[in-house]
Amino acid sequence: MTSYLIRRLLLMIPSILGISVVLFTVLAMAPGDPFEELATNPAVPPEVRANLRASLGLDDPIHIRYVNWLFAMLKGDWGFSFVSRIPVDDLILQRLPVTIAVIGASQVLALLVALPVGIYAATRPYSIFDQIANTLAFVGFSLPTFFTGLLLILLFSIHLDWFPFVYRTQLDSTGWQWWWDQFRQSIMPVTVLGLFQGAALVRFVRSAVLDVIRLDHVTTARAKGIPERAVITRHVVRNAMIPVVTLVALQMPIIFGGAIVTEQIFRVPGIGSLLISAVLSNDTPVIMAVTFVFACLVILFNLIADLLYGWLDPRISYR
């Protein structure tokens, strides 16, 4: 197990290097210029722009810039945002709490919806409940988040005037009022993200449970006279959860990506909206850092999924 883990960790190094080379080259080749607004502003003389470019190392050839970036990264220096003129890691750390809160809450919501609905639907396949759950799940994951987001805003913010649709990081209130305000402003982004995730998960949980429920050991358990409830929780769900857990782990980085749109709609200052604004202003160091973090997350969660799999199913061994 330990040697397997070490081997996997060592294998991560070349893949991360490869990813960073690809990202860097693509960003360097992409059109656009962080000083675009300076270019169209007549008040800024060209020399100032040239000075700025030179001071940020933009005029060096690409391979030198890459090596510079890599060594700085190894030393823990993530670079300097062209636009904010502050270190990139500060920017990302500022965004992290909100991102984790919103994405975590939506993932919890997704599981809270998907598990009971999926399991119940699987125990009564093709019943009315199953049909309705299936249909809603299809609708749920067919509707993109930008659509459901706008729909919720129109309904709850504009028609009913229940929730604000602009997310504010620093609320004025304190104590219970603060929690209440936080709840009011988080509920729409969390619901949009959570239901989108949940809809896909419902389908997956249902099929995983259906696979297990037909197996011999379940029939045996029922024949022994174990109550149906215990059969389902102990013998069916536990086994069916193995693929579900892997899927959830593998999906984690995708959710970070999927949150970008939602964050933009509700003005949630998360990592996704940081990425969007960086892309729009051609702030290469920030784009590079955020995409790199996403890439590392994918690799990391892949590893976690593999490890979890073995832990849940002892028949799988690591060699």
Added chain:
Amino acid sequence: MEETLRDLIGRVKRGSLSRRGFVKRVAALGLTAPMATQLLAVTGAAPAAAQSVPAYAPTRRGGGALRILYWQASTLLNPHFAVGTTNQDSSRVFYEPLAGWATDGTLHPVLAAEIPSVENGGLSPDGRSVTWKLKRGVKWHDGQDFSADDVVFTAAYSRNPQVGATTSGSYQGLNVVKVDDYTVRVEFERPTPFWADAFVATAGVIIPRHLFANFNGPNSRDAPTNLRPVGTGAYRFVSFAPGDTLRAEANPNYHKPNRPFFDTVEIKGGGDAVSAARAVLQTADFDYAWNLQVEDEILQRLEAAGRGKVNIVEGGNIEFIQLNATDPNVEVNGERSSITTQHPAFRDPAVRQAMALLVDRESISRFIYGRGGPATPNFLNNPPRFRSPNMRMEFNVARANEILDRAGWARGQGGIRQKDGVRLRFVFQTSVNAPRQRTQQIIRQAAQRAGIEIELKTVTASVFFSSDVANPDTFTKFYADMQMYTTTMTQADPQRFMNQYVSWEISSRANSWQGRNIVRWRNEEYDRIFREAEGELDPVKRAALFIRMNDLIVGSNHIIPIVQRPLVSASLNNLRPVLSAWDSTVWLLSDWWREG
């Protein structure tokens, strides 16, 4: 006409003609009323800042919270590093210049005790120096005194090339001298009629010497004050999350009485323009939303909720078409649109005139831009004293056809006109933007009826407006026959705006396409009168020169003005913001208040 005007102004000054009588007579000469009152103001015949800023009514403070929404978020708070309006605005909440521009194009004193003029001895008659008297008793937010040292330091900091300040252009070719603790003299190398650039408005905000003196060099970006500003403004810093929210609170020691009105200010960034408009006009979650480039139809619908209103502030920004003076299809030493070539079709004035007749400005304005884009025949529209009364706009396909027929452009294959092997077939480029694409369609349809075929091309904004030398699709390279975009006028003085047509600014490979004359039009008279205006100290004469420049370039039909682009924003009905087209949105945040 100039003689008559001068005579009339002289009579007003002597008191033998009333100001109302002056406006009436000037109207007879074809000048508008605002233009006339401004002429009086700039020549010293009327109090300059009389009505340029709305009255401030509150008699006490404590107005609660003010919440402002920007759909772009600010990312840094050093005004001399600011790239883009958002950052200029958010740092302006804390820092102040000596004077700002009111929306009628006159100066309004902020840290200056008074606006320099020839009458008060602030302006030297030879135009070579300006003496600013500073307000006394102003304190920085940390309690230190504001003085002339800070003003002198700001100039030194901004023009230090190692600092990399984006405002450095405003501090070239001048020398700043401290006369005493509350007097500063700016000395120019040459007579400078437009003296109100250094220390004025966005580029002129004063920063505290005691906090930046150790960071006046390559370490400028390490200054802690870059993210924790200490200014003289009406509101002082509370907290800042780059790309998200900026918070400020009232400065109890502010240097103007009864100000500021609000206890706290919050500026939230991010999202999109339509939902920003919604958050003010429809749900009233915010008090003010900045720069709403949203279709007027949507704004009107949101306004119908009755909670807020749309503010339209007219400035100098203009959406216009350029007809390339050079040939984009011929390469000279590897350079297209080279100044050594001539456009095969547009060198004929008849073709240009026909093109101008084929742009239906009224319809474009009415059906596409609404209140956000009044049609205009002029390139230089504001301040009103620079607006030419001589240009006309007309949409007339029949006349365009007639002109082309007369010039010998006969219809050939497919109904497209040609002459001497040159076909009237043009590539028309612009950036990706819904109103621009609709405008392109309208023009193409009209051109078709006149036997001109137009191929539409659209380029992503981030490419089109970039300064990327390697990319062939940027607007400064202009590798097309026609193009359309908005050019911005950032100052109330047109000198920097009108340099877009002087021959030494022509965009070419030699200057890495950074020249401002993108249409590549050359005219000796224009060059000459531009030089003249640069040194002309008489405001009336100078205005006449700029009007002549406008008439020359617009009259050549190498550019076709379409619509003005005023600044559109939204505010709640009870909010009283003070806005200006020539300065930052929050230029006079100290005077914002709420009624009731």
